[in-house]
Amino acid sequence: MHNANRRWKLSxxxxxxxxxxxxxxxxxxxxxxxxxxxxxxxxxxIINIGVQGSTGILPYAREKKYFEKAFxxxxxEVKWHEFTSGPPHFEALASGRLDFGATGxxxxxxxxxxxxxxxxxxxxKDGKKDNSFVIPKNSNIKxxxxxxxxxxxxxxxxxxxxxxYMAIEKAxxxxxxxxxxxxxxxEARPALDNGSVxxxxxxxxxxxxxxxxTGAKILVNGEDLNINAPGFLVGRTxxxxxxxxxxxxxxxxxxxxxRHLVENLDEVSQEIATSEKVDVEIIRTxxxxxxxxxxxxTDEFKKAxxxxxxFLYSVxxxxxxxxxxxxxxxxxIEQALQEIEKEE
Numbered sequence: 001m002h003n004a005n006r007r008w009k010l011s012x013x014x015x016x017x018x019x020x021x022x023x024x025x026x027x028x029x030x031x032x033x034x035x036x037x038x039x040x041x042x043x044x045x046i047i048n049i050g051v052q053g054s055t056g057i058l059p060y061a062r063e064k065k066y067f068e069k070a071f072x073x074x075x076x077e078v079k080w081h082e083f084t085s086g087p088p089h090f091e092a093l094a095s096g097r098l099d100f101g102a103t104g105x106x107x108x109x110x111x112x113x114x115x116x117x118x119x120x121x122x123x124x125k126d127g128k129k130d131n132s133f134v135i136p137k138n139s140n141i142k143x144x145x146x147x148x149x150x151x152x153x154x155x156x157x158x159x160x161x162x163x164x165y166m167a168i169e170k171a172x173x174x175x176x177x178x179x180x181x182x183x184x185x186x187e188a189r190p191a192l193d194n195g196s197v198x199x200x201x202x203x204x205x206x207x208x209x210x211x212x213x214t215g216a217k218i219l220v221n222g223e224d225l226n227i228n229a230p231g232f233l234v235g236r237t238x239x240x241x242x243x244x245x246x247x248x249x250x251x252x253x254x255x256x257x258x259r260h261l262v263e264n265l266d267e268v269s270q271e272i273a274t275s276e277k278v279d280v281e282i283i284r285t286x287x288x289x290x291x292x293x294x295x296x297x298t299d300e301f302k303k304a305x306x307x308x309x310x311f312l313y314s315v316x317x318x319x320x321x322x323x324x325x326x327x328x329x330x331x332x333i334e335q336a337l338q339e340i341e342k343e344e
Contacts, residue, residue, distance in 0.1 A: 046077045047239075047246060050089045050101030054276050055205050055286050057124070058102055060268065061257040063275065070253040076246060085158065089234070090116045099239040100250055104130065104159040104203075104231050109309045111234075112327050113318045119240060119329035120232040122251060122294055123301050127229030128222045129289040131163035132207045134200045136192060137215035141199065144171035144220055150198035151179045153188035159229060163222060164201040166311060170225055192216065205286040212282045228304030232297075240332065251336035255294045262292060294337075296330040 049067065051058045061067055067078045081098055083089055086107030092098035094116045102124055111118060133152075135141050141150065144167060154161050168178065181188075181197050185206050191197045193214055200210070210216040222229055233254065240247040261268045265287055272287075273280035295301070302325060309322045 048079045048099045052083045093236050106159045117237045121235045122233040122333040124231045131160045132221035133219040135219050148177045152199045153181045153183045153197040154201040156182045160201040208285045230301045247332045248336045297328045
């Protein structure tokens, strides 16, 4: 996997160099004059929340203004910032433009490697079903070993990229046994549909959309391979340290939204499907597969996250070994859940 290692290392390190550059310039005038990195605008506290996609807890909360209603009671303004993936969250955290966000574990590892000052303040899912290999409905590929000699589409730097390498290693395949085609989801889906690639390593909601819309099949997912890939809520260290009560309120509000979504899955699925003009069965399946939780980073999740970092280091995806426990901070989620229990 020597060639794969070099390409993986190059793509990750280029991202890290950008992250480091942003971090070094974060103390400069990187935000507007009305808003500084302490999260205040003209003396009023602001919380800046990152959001991506349209089917998760935070996108739904933004649509329904859960956080606006909660923070209005304590005189705090909420601002939303939309991102296409996890890595840009950490660029924004580094520059002081973001206070909270939700991402998969791979961006956390890149952010820690790049020196971004953040904390993982809660786990939002175990991530086992998030990443999958998708194949066309008429494909004759059987099992991971059937990928030998095949073209596989994947978005570089994504959790699915990491999943691809971990999966083929489990299958006893080497990089030279497959042909990797680096494509973003909007390019990979047409390539799969027209036969330009034989398989696609991707994540939700793209997996479910391909299955429902084209009859594509899931060859294998993280649950099949017992690959834990926990997702996290992250917070900018300075903000959460200076504003513990707002951090706890953020977590309590997130839990309120999560419970409503889980307990009213059909209703929420219909709302999102109507808003996004998508088949309700796609939304329902994506939400079920996401298996949303809100938990401290337990020993199990710590181990899974550390194993991801160790794997990236072993294939030279990052250039130093990390102790991922250094960015894990459980005190806020533990207090938030205790307060919720007392209030019930």
